[in-house]
Amino acid sequence: MEQMERARAWLERDSVLHANLLEVLRRGSADVLIAEEGGVLLHDTGCGAWMLAAEPEAVEAFLDRVPAGCDLFVGHDMAYFDLARARFGLPEQEICWSAAYLGKDPLPVPAFNGELRLLDRSWAPWLSAHYSHDFGGPAYMERAADRGIIGVFVEGQPAGFVGFHDEGSIGMLEVLPAYRRRGLGEILQRAAINLALERGQIPFGQVIDGNEASLALQRKLGMSVSHTTLFWLMG
The missing domain is CATH 3.40.630.30 (Gcn5-related N-acetyltransferase (GNAT))
Known part of the structure; x- marks a missing residue:
């Protein structure tokens, strides 16, 4: 439990960028492999992804804990995008913005013909x-x-x-x-x-970089958008 709390505290430094890690922690599907001052490494048993949020200078040690056969990886700092891609050799990639609704009250849903x-x-x-x-x-x-x-x-x-x-x-x-x-x-x-x-x-979503219409919708609904992008690597 102490490790779980350390992970949550580190991730809450930027709850919008790290919304996906915080959600898998909340629902209890994440194995916390590392939670220390340099960052957090999780393996989500729900979707099978290895999820990393770490300071760039500490990332090598974190990547060493991810198995070579990893086929789904998400990193939260573009500074180690090239390093992770070379390490795992995964051919597909997506660069995304994270958007999260931080309010507690539900949104009004306009009446419509349906x-x-x-x-x-x-x-x-x-x-x-x-x-x-x-x-x-x-x-x-x-x-x-x-x-x-x-x-x-x-x-x-x-x-x-x-x-x-x-x-x-x-x-x-x-x-x-x-x-x-x-x-x-x-x-x-x-x-x-x-x-x-x-x-x-x-409530969070991830918007592929360049999809300005979707980003505009997130902001219109009061969702906060991350200041930087994250990346997915897939086999």
Whole structure:
């Protein structure tokens, strides 16, 4: 427990940038491998990622604790991006901004000509077919439904959805082309933040660098955006 508290205290120095590590600590799925003055190294048994937040001068010793077969790694300082990429040889990468809602009160959800519903596993094939990213397929969407996928319906027809990725971030925000420019994306994001608050989760998301429209939406909803980017490496 002492190590867990040390990890949490270090990460709370920048709770927006480190929202993903703080969430896996909160839900109890993280093994704390290192928690010391130089930083924190976690392994999340939920999504399988090795998560590192460390001072650049201390990072070599932290990376030595990550197994060579690591196939999912997230680092929270671009200063060691090249080092981690060379160490693990993972071919895919994403550079992201972290956004977190630090308030306690739920957000108002504007009235609109439709309704919001939680979607169960039976929706997984449809969700996979309509998600604009090739990410995991129906099996991933089944797990996402277990975590909570919110669907928006207009005149009884599914118009979009939002959910939570394996490590707890709000994502998979998708509005079908025929229903765009009606504010449904904002409604879905508000609903996802509120669902996270209701469940005691940290409402946070990660926005791929360069997606200015998504960053603008996060800020509009009162989410704080990290001052620096983080990176994912994937096999």
